[in-house]
Amino acid sequence: MSTPDSPLLRSLLAAVEAAPDDVPLRLHVAEQLLTAGRADEATVHIGAALQREPGSGAARALMARVLGGPTGETPAEFDWKRAEQELGVEVPPRFTAERDATETTAPVPGEESHEITVESVRLSDVAGMERVKERLETAFLAPMRNERLRRLFGKSLRGGLLLYGPPGCGKTFIARAVAGELGAGFMAVSIADVLDMWIGNSEKSLAEIFATARRNKPCVLFFDELDGLGGKRARMHASGIRNTVTQLLTELDSVASGNDGVFVLAATNHPWDIDSALRRPGRLDRTILVLPPDAAAREALLRSALAERPIAGIDLPGIVAATEGFSGADLVHLCDSAAEKAMIDSIRDGEVRMIEMRDFTAALGEVASSVGPWFDTARNVAMFANEGGVYDELVAYMKKRRQW
Known part of the structure; x- marks a missing residue:
């Protein structure tokens, strides 16, 4: 019997990676995994086999073992409440098809309090979004790569980059891809990493974060949900939070003036709530709109979302046309909903069936784009507060989509 770490199982998994379309091999691996008690991994391989050979009786029999025991029968006392809870688990959006965004953890000197990762993804792994890639290349990446031309044309490395747009559209993944393109470490910072209830601790945390990035340069320092950390000071009543914004400004100026190799990126769903001082030249002075x-x-x-799932008769172009305006997270939710319907039917009937177009048709009746409220707010801001044309690109997109 194969154990989770047996040489035989490692060899079989390597063989599957080399020949992913070999259905008998996949089923043999799945059976070994089931014997080793690794049912979740076995299900992935069974699903891949069914996707390639929907009529495979051997694959269906193995899936039946996973779902209902050796005979494939549904247990007499099925816990529907537990099943609903398990199927309700949120799955994060996947923006790359075959490889994990984070490859390894970079070695750092001493004991660092913040993790720095080495990213394997590149902009070529970001599906579509050609306009965003072009802007990133011209405004940020090309000057970083070409030092001689940068000096010739007097292009400064001062300043950072702000990604904004509706939620769930891949801003964090793009930031990771930028780190991969630069061959730099990636350090993600959230509000929880900075804000503290005790006066002075938030400023201290910010100083430590920037110090860590400088010790490990080249490094992309990425601030997620910047509006929560760098909101407009005029609206803040607590002096501690205002001091945190001031400290962030100080650190950005320090990076701009004498710390080559630290590249500051930030993301927000609400750029209109960010303190205007953060967007002045030399700070986060370049802005890129990331749309659905x-x-x-x-x-x-x-x-990507359907890669290892058993599907049959799916009209992919039709689904693509029907999901215009969906965010990446919405698309993953749609696939999960369709898979859930096929899975519940399989559990109820005791016989595995594929995810079919009828499941997507039903899911499209339940899952809608989640970005509508964001565009409602953005329309008002772009209409009445578009100072200096900062939201011209957003206005053009909304007019094209007839959302203006």
């Missing part, structure tokens, strides 16, 4: 995925990106995201 275009058709090419939606197709790639759907293929």
Whole structure:
């Protein structure tokens, strides 16, 4: 019997990686995994086999073992409440098809309090979004890569980059891809990493974060949900929070003036709530709008979400056309909902069936785009507070989509 760490199982898994379309091999691996008590991993391989050979009786029999025991029968006392809870688990959006965004943890000198990772993804792994990639290349990446030309044309490395747009559209993944392109470490910072109830601790945390990035340069320092950390000071009543914004400004100026190799990126869903001082030249002075995925990106995201699931008769172009305006997270939720319907039927009937177009049709009746409220707010801001044309790109997109 194979154990989780047996040489035989390691060899079989390596063989599957080399020949992913070999259905008998996948089923043999799945059976070994089931014997080793690794049912979740076995299910992935069974699903891949069914996707390639929907009529495979051996694959269906193995899936039946996973779902209902050796005979494939549904247990007499099925806990529906537990099943609903398990199926309700949120799955984070996947923006790359075959490899994990984080490859390794970078070695850092001493004991660092913040993790720095080495990213394997590149902009080529970001599906679609050609306009965003072009802007990133011209405004940020090209000057970083070409030091001689940068000096010739007097291009400064001062300043950072702000990604904004509706939630769930891949801003964090793009930031990771930028780190991968630069061959730099990636350090993600959230509000929880900075804010503290005790006066002075938040400023101290910020100073430590920037110090860690400088010790480990080249490093991309990424601030997520910047509006929560760098909101407008005029609206803040607590002096501690205002001091945190001031400390962030100080650190950004320090990075700009004498710390080559630390690249500051930030993301927000609400750029209009960010303190204007953070967006002045030399700070986060370059802005890129990250919109819901275009058709090419939606197709790639759907293929990724369905890659290891048993599907049959799916009209992928039709789904792509029906999901215009969906965020990446919405697309993953749609696939999960369709899979849930097929899975519940399989559990109820005791016989595995594929995820079919009828499941997606039903899911499309239940799952809608989640970005509508964001555009409602953005429309008002762009209409009445578009100072200096900072939201011109957003206005053009909304007019094209007839949301203006």
